[in-house]
Amino acid sequence: ETGVxxxxxxxxxxxxxxxxxxxxxxxxxxxxxxxxxxxGQGPQFIFQYYREEENGRGNFPPRFSGLQFPxxxxxxxxxxxxxxxxxxxxxxxxxxxxxxxxxFGPGTRLTVT
Amino acid sequence: GxxxxxSPQSMFIQEGEDxxxxxxxxxxxxxxxxxxxxxxxxxxxxxxxxxxxxLTSNGRLTAQFGITRxxxxxxxxxxxxxxxxxxxxxxxxxxxxxxYGKLTFGQGTILxxxx
Numbered sequence: 001e002t003g004v005x006x007x008x009x010x011x012x013x014x015x016x017x018x019x020x021x022x023x024x025x026x027x028x029x030x031x032x033x034x035x036x037x038x039x040g041q042g043p044q045f046i047f048q049y050y051r052e053e054e055n056g057r058g059n060f061p062p063r064f065s066g067l068q069f070p071x072x073x074x075x076x077x078x079x080x081x082x083x084x085x086x087x088x089x090x091x092x093x094x095x096x097x098x099x100x101x102x103x104f105g106p107g108t109r110l111t112v113t
Numbered sequence: 114g115x116x117x118x119x120s121p122q123s124m125f126i127q128e129g130e131d132x133x134x135x136x137x138x139x140x141x142x143x144x145x146x147x148x149x150x151x152x153x154x155x156x157x158x159x160x161x162x163x164x165x166x167x168l169t170s171n172g173r174l175t176a177q178f179g180i181t182r183x184x185x186x187x188x189x190x191x192x193x194x195x196x197x198x199x200x201x202x203x204x205x206x207x208x209x210x211x212x213y214g215k216l217t218f219g220q221g222t223i224l225x226x227x228x
Contacts, residue, residue: 004155033214042117042201042221043156048214056214090155094214100144100163100205102216104155 002027004093004105012111013081021076021108023091030095031055032074033102034066037088049074050097078110086112119202119219127227132189134200134222142204145178145185146216150199159200160187192226199223 005024013019025032031050035043045058049068063079072093078085088109092102119136126132136145144163148156160171162178162185169176175188185202203216 031214033216035216042119042203042218043216045215045217050214058215092155092216098207101146101158101161102214103158104148106153106155 004091004103006089006091006105006108008108009106010109010111012113015081015083015112017081018077018079019081019110021078021089021091021110022073023076023093023105024073025091025093026103028095029093029103030072031093031097032068032072033092033094034074034076035090035092035104036060036085037090037107039087043090046076055097081112083112086110117202117204117217117219119222121222122220123223123225125225125227126192128192128194130192132192132196132224133186135184135186136202136204136219137184138204138217139183141182141206142217143182143207144205145176146203146205147174147176147185147187148201148203150201150221152198156201189224192224194226194228197224197226 007022033048034046037043046060047057048055052068065077068074088107090107092104094102146161147159150156160176167178173190177186199221201221202219
């Protein structure tokens with residue numbers, strides 16, 4: 001069984017640029033959730049995708065957007081990067097729309113300068 | 114919005130000691146989960162709780178879903194050096210709408226185990 005994978009591992013971007021992060025869900029899972037984890041904090045929910053549609057969204061601005069593909073992999077896109085976007089971005093996969101047990105990938109460390 | 118208060122913020126213990134940490138909320142959750150995160154890695158699910166009053170074990174770990182549904186507790190017995198890490202509680206409300214999939218996390222408890 002393959003776990004959740006994310007790419008890239010690390011990324012450095014400049015303020016104002018755009019970034020795309022990628023996630024492959026665990027085999028058998030059809031739901032992907034994205035979280036932002038600032039240093040020293042718990043993860044904050046960004047949004048969730050189920051069957052290629054946004055299924056729930058946290059308190060993040062529209063410049064945070066996502067996609068889910070037919071193979072259930074997912075992308076997180078962030079436009080107009082700000083310094084405060086520097087964080088660890090975590091992807092979690094699960095099965096079903098009402099997802100309780102979520103399994104996390106290793107994350108992508110984004111640094112905005 | 115929903116807030117989870119996790120305590121203690123950090124713990125320094127000797128190998129072999131038992132550990133207790135807890136999580137409280139001002140609002141009700143329908144599911145409680147406990148995760149462990151090692152530096153540079155994603156959180157790993159330890160225990161999931163679904164019913165008020167439920168007590169669940171996973172090896173040396175035991176967690177409880179509080180009767181009021183506003184709190185949860187995690188105990189680690191006979192700690193070992195590999196227990197070192199950050200422990201997070203997370204709650205979920207089964208309300209649907211924009212709440213689908215949302216886990217609300219606590220701030221974490223940093224555990225250090227001295228050999």
